[in-house]
Amino acid sequence: MKKIVLVGYMGSGKTEIGKLLAKKILFPFYDLDFLIENEVQKSISELFSEKGEIYFRRIEHELFVKQIQKNESYVLSLGGGTPCYANNHLILQQEEVISIYLKASVSNLVERLSINKKKRPLVKDLDATEMHEFIAKHLFDRGFYYNQCKHVISVDDKSPTDVVEEIKKMLL
Template sequence: MKIILLGYMASGKSTIGKLLAKKMNLDFIDLDEYIENKEQLKVSEIFNTKGEIYFRKQEHLHLKELLDLEGSFVLSLGGGTPCYAGNMDIINAEENVNSFYINVSIGTITNRLTNENETRPLVANISKDDLVEFVAKHLFERSFFYNQSKFVVKSDDKEPIEIVDEIYSLLA
């Protein structure tokens, strides 16, 4: 079984994914890190030097590559992955995949991004004042894709381990 975590940036996918993988004794893969290793560049460098279209093509190819692997693992997607190149259709067509949308409120996301914006290419140049509007608009546009996941887990006001336990119980 492959477990895929998706949601907006700063929703906690990587944190939850690592904890879930440990609980289930599975490998954890972060798609952005996987791409960085393949490209030998940080995601922000790929965006800056090769552009978002190039990145999205690589993201699509590497997602398909990972889904074709044998075995079980937990995979954390980038925030935009489900929204491009028919990626959600590919994920949903896989029989041995359980996808989870980590649903986080706009307020929680903007609070987290305020502290991390330098490492996030899409928000690196957005002022704190404009961040709420940006996230709200982006989340509205992306929610169509996120809500196509098999499960939706609301995560506001929950500790990461509580979310892991909830996901684990949904898999049982």
């Protein structure tokens, strides 16, 4: 059984790469943010606005644990902050989990997130300079947790298809 878990900062391509990978290896794909939205019947943005980050992180942890306990192979993309809360980073080290950190540079993330930042509650009100500083600080703060993954793949200057091929080779 293979539980492939994709980790990385928002905008690193976890969902897009996860969907492509799952299709290529014929595994079901799950997105933790989507599982949360289904559970609470609200968007992540609405949940943050109405209930706050602490409530969101509690629901996120509960659904992450529930997903990991499933007795099936799958590809799962996590939210950017998931590994940093409630000892979720320890789950990434479990024997049956193949955790992969999709590592992107700050400048690459700023470029990606600037395109559709309204859907990103943590950066929606930041200009480019503020966003660069915010992401750099977050990556510094979250680096320890992201690097608990068993594998690290740089996504800078690579297409999602290239990253999927790299992951497939690693899985062999």
